[in-house]
Amino acid sequence: MNRSLNLERPIFQQIAEKIEESILNGSLTEGDKAPSTNEIASFYQINPATAAKGINQLVEQEILYKKRGIGMFVSTGARDLLVNRRKQEFYDSFIIPLKQEAQNLNITKDELIELIEKEARS
Structure with a gap:
């Protein structure tokens, strides 16, 4: 993922879009583990709650799903x-x-x- 974020747009949306781009370009495929909230927060130097908001947006859209205690994964058909x-x-x-x-x-x-x-x- 590219480390640059645009401060003119909500960061959580940009986080979701960067994960989407990884899925679209094949960096992440169905069943792959997505980066964790803490990994994203550390990578972009942002609040973990902001990263979680972006990830949760993708969960709501059924792009990612959660395996309790393991992490987030790319959904089938994402x-x-x-x-x-x-x-x-x-x-x-x-x-x-x-x-x-x-x-x-x-x-x-x-x-x-x-x-x-x-x-x-x-």
Whole structure:
């Protein structure tokens, strides 16, 4: 995990996102033990309660699960869950505004596809 945190965003959310990134890039796979609250707190020099809040967010989303007395582990299907959620966020954040702006500029569907393909080739 990267040690840098952005002080403009809630730290617990960034902790959750960094664990998500580890799952998405394959550093953590289904059944793997996730870093503990204390390991995260020590690594980032943050309060353990803040690290716990980020981890608990992932437990609530069923990305991680707890084995009592052992630690947190990556849930079965966690990567697929994250990919599907991120695809929907991508659609909402980029595709819908792109379509709206294309309509404002009278860009046709074919022109838009051509622009995307042009970028993909470069």
